[in-house]
Amino acid sequence: MTAPADFQPGEGVPVIDFGPGKTPARWLAAGPIAFKVHIDQVESVLQNGRRRPAAGDAVSFGTLVGGRPEMVSVAFKALPAEAAGEAGVDLAKLVPAAGPSTIFLFAALKVDREVTVGLAKGHPDTTVWLAGSRLEEGASYRLAPGLYPLLVAHATAKSSGVVAPRFDLPGSGALAFQRIGRDLAMATWQQDHRIWEEGGADPVKMRLFDVGYQQVYQHYRLGIGDGGFQAETGSYADIASSYPLVSAAMYRPMFGRQPSGYPDVAYLLPRRMMQVWFPPAGKPYAHKINSAAGFRVDWCAAAFPIVPDRYKPGLLWAWNRVCGVTGKADAARVLEKAEGLHLADAFVNYPLDMEPGDPAAVMPRSWQAPTFGYHCFRSGWEGRDEFISQVFVKASLIKGWNHPNAGTLRVFGFGRPWVAGSYDRVGFRVQEPVLVLPEDEHNEGACGRLAALDTAADGSACISIDLRDVYAGKASLFDRNLVPRPERFADSGISGLRALAFDYGRASGAPCLVAVVDKIAGGKSRLWLWPLPEGALEKVKVEGNTFTIDYGDASMKATFVSPRGVRVQAASEEVALGDLANAHASFQGRLDRIKAGGEGDFFVVATFQRGPAPAVKVEGQGLDATVTVGRQTVRFDGRKVVLGAFGGAAGGSAP
Helix, strand or coil: CCCCCCCCCCCCCCEEECCCCCCCCCCEEEEEECCCCCHHHHHHHCHHHCCCCCCCCEEEEEEEECCEEEEEEEECEECCHHHCCCCCEEHHHCCCCCCCEEEEEEEEEEECCCEEEEEECCCCCEEEEECCEECCCCCEEEECCEEEEEEEEEEECCCCCEECCEEECCCCHHHHHHHHHHHHHHHHHHHHHHHHHHHCCCHHHHHHHHHHHHHHHHHHHHHHCCCCCCCCCCCHHHHHHHHHHHHHHHHHHHHCCCCCCCCCHHHHHHHHHHCEECCCCCCCEECCCCCCCCCCHHHHHHHHHHCCHHHHHHHHHHHHHHHCCCCHHHHHHHHHHCCCHHHHHHHHHCCCCCCCCCHHHHCCCEEEECCCCEEEEECCCCCCCCCEEEEECCCCCCCCCCCCCCCEEEEEECCEECCCCCCCCCCCHHHCCCEECCCCCCCCCCCCEEEEEEEECCCCEEEEEECCCCCCCCCCCECCCCCECHHHCCCCCCEEEEEEEEECCCCCCCCEEEEEEEEEECCCCEEEEEECCCCCHHHEEEECCEEEEECCCCEEEEEEEECCCCEEEEEEEEEEEECCCCHHHEEEEEEEEEEEEECCCEEEEEEEECCCCCCEEEECCHHHCEEEECCEEEEECCCCEEECCCCCCECCEEC
């Protein structure tokens, strides 16, 4: 390294004679300021280490003060003598508390003979530039005689100890650890080079590939899981799905096999297609529950080859529908919906030799993703009045952004959603269609346990969820490999079971009937919630033990069979939830919802129809009641909802 010929120290800049192992005892300093400046901002203001300040020169940084942006400026001046010495700059004499701080130091380093040195920063939060070059520990630098500008930044979250960067000779004890690291790196390189020459493969690249594959494969099992459901909230499910999906698609042609032998990443696209309503005209719609949703043509282009063959004709039908392709003659339209890497994916992977298949014939009516407990039940695929109902058990630990929403549900039909929930990365249980115990503290973020599941060929289903963990004391009931640890269960004396049924068989006289049972033992008051989609509140009418959402062309009518004397209210409320000082852990806004309170268990039957709602007849009381709607009977057997007429032969579920 050569000293810059044009460097002349400015006013007040101390000139320090180089001495091996010594930290300069005199500095021109700016700061400290009472926050940690990010290294990117440091490098920008310091011109990537090329800045050569003089006394009186200032540096300015933006920060937030009381939630408002503010600029903070500090000028370079001589560092107080009592704060510096050959041991370094004593932060305790400059910073009143051990909180975050940033300080900048500048001096001129005089080297009188050629010397090879290494850098000992003294602290990982210290950054050092010499003659405009950022120096790294572990490297050696040959310095020619001359005068070098020496610039130091120390940006830390915890101010303590000393700032003591120093240069030392390669054989010194201060650099012994770095020397050991260099020797080890050289020995490793020599071994890798020998393996490469003998075997013809670069062992470094093979090692990187192996590590990358293991990490991605682990994500397939623990982040996506069986059934292809990446369970993070907000946009994180898209991020945590797209890259592993592209990796899986590229792995197959390279190695001639699927990247995972389990029904995980290869099932992600058909699972997402299950959620999507494809109208005859206009954009498809996906009713979101917990994870991200929607049909992604770029993902389709990337992953089409790894999708199981039985779903490919249906997936091709959706790909064509979204891209406006009507046949092979205009197949090139798929390229208009892709860009970058996915443009190449679409060009290579679009199957010109395959005919699209009617999704009603090739896609299932129900879908189970058991690792995280996602369930979808469809009445059909005609793109008009079909119903798409979804349930999220939250059956396993989600290692990422997620909601306290075990047992939640969604219902979409007649081209619109009928119930809402939290759709952001942050959510709270009272934003979901669940039953809560507002006077009892319990483990709201815990998982549910699938207790029963029956599916039918027409998409109808009965599903039960054991929510005892939600009502238990706070405890982590899973390890990081998603293995349950039942011995950690902390019994609070409260238990809960949610049983749901979705009937598409029309025996009730309605295209869709939904039954909800919440059986709770223990606890104090109960609050049953049904969040309303945007604009639905003005369509709601409450009468006695019923509420109706009526859009004119279609309606939903819900009847509370239990509890007796239920109190039903349609409400719009401004709420503030969570830690309001932290935008990442709070919600402030309006909730439009149905709220129902009462003593005892809840048993609710809802029908969805065009025209008048069918009559609901109740015999018996509470959870022992039998409900008759048209020719359909609905009852609870203590474990699950039982439908008298249940969708024909069992089956129709996947994967």
